[in-house]
Amino acid sequence: MVPDEMVARGVADELLNELAARPDTIRSLPRTGAPVRVSAGDDGWGEPDLEEPIQLGALAGDSVADRLVEQISCGSGDHRDPIVDLAEAAELRGRVIVVSGWEENQPHEVGALLARLPALVKERGIAPADRPRVLIAAREGDLPETVFDGLDSFTTKVHWWWGAVRRLDTAFVVTSVRRGYGAGLRELAATEVITEIAGPDLVLAQALATGWNGLRATLLDAVMDSVGDTGCYLPSSAGSLRQSGNRPPRQLREPWSRGLADLWEGRVRISPVAAELRRQPNVLDEMVWRGQHRAFTPLVDDHRGRLEKAFLARASKSVLAELNPDRGQDPRAGRVVLELGGMAWAVATNRVRLPHAARKLLFNLRDTRNALAHLRPLSDEEIDTLAQLLVETEI
Structure with a gap:
């Protein structure tokens, strides 16, 4: 089942054409009418004759099953049920019948093919690998509303174009x-x-x-x-x-x-x-925040680690103990991660001295992480400042 919009853009046809190009498929094509010419004398409107043929859809009374029987020449000619003919057709053994629901004008006939063909081939004891299968791509309006109610879940699966794009x-x-x-x-x-x-x-x-x-x-x-x-x-x-x-x-x-x-x-x-x-500008802001969070979080984490190395090289044990009072461990042993906030506090209070550029980057990364942690997207100016600091700072 595909959305109407996907059919309108032609994307559904492109996907169906790719599927129908497989060697084990047979595509049901709707029969079109002959060129139609409307003369001024016939229609009474005084319009000129149409010089170009008009392409018609499937003719009324011309079911998809009838056309398939004619297409593969498998009918008995005795006005039998065309879906029975399809179920028994040797030409369809192991093949997939591809039907475009939006090219049909008889939803009940498409629904009948979907519901009856799998049941008929199953009744005839045809081995699963040899059974003809039918792939119908359709919009909701292309099939009867109740068509899914009577489907056999063992022989027929319904797939919706829902969550297909990742x-x-x-x-x-x-x-x-x-x-x-x-x-x-x-x-x-x-x-x-x-x-x-x-x-x-x-x-x-x-x-x-x-x-x-x-x-x-x-x-x-x-x-x-x-x-x-x-x-x-x-x-x-x-x-x-x-x-x-x-x-x-x-x-x-x-x-x-x-x-x-x-x-x-x-x-x-x-x-x-x-x-x-x-x-609702907050809706767009939330999506911007999500995108920025995915973009900046790995970058902030990477530079936090680099700043941590520079910080540890300059920090005394007493400062490290202040940053980790409950740990009782030396972060230089590799067991503790120093957070941006703690390092920024130590630098701001002159407990640890970093080069000027590294100091500015540390404070900026802390502010960046805090903004993202509070669901606030960065402004253009904040992004430019961060980008400049990353270029200027060698860690």
């Missing part, structure tokens, strides 16, 4: 686009922030990766320029819905079909398209 997929799109943007601190943050904001929306990820300059001051406008305004808003609390299943919850089924809600990294994600960001 963080690595989004990050790959972002880094592919921004490969030439450099490797500075701001770019490190921008990559993670774009990934966090876009989530499972790869189109948004590409748009932001292309159009955003990495400054927080321009981020809201960049997001809104990328997503537009659909007039469909969801409360940010919708993202806190508990989700442990493999399909979108009923409350989010409509926004899911519009590409506005999905499962990403184990959390329900509401697209910025529906978050009404201009009225």
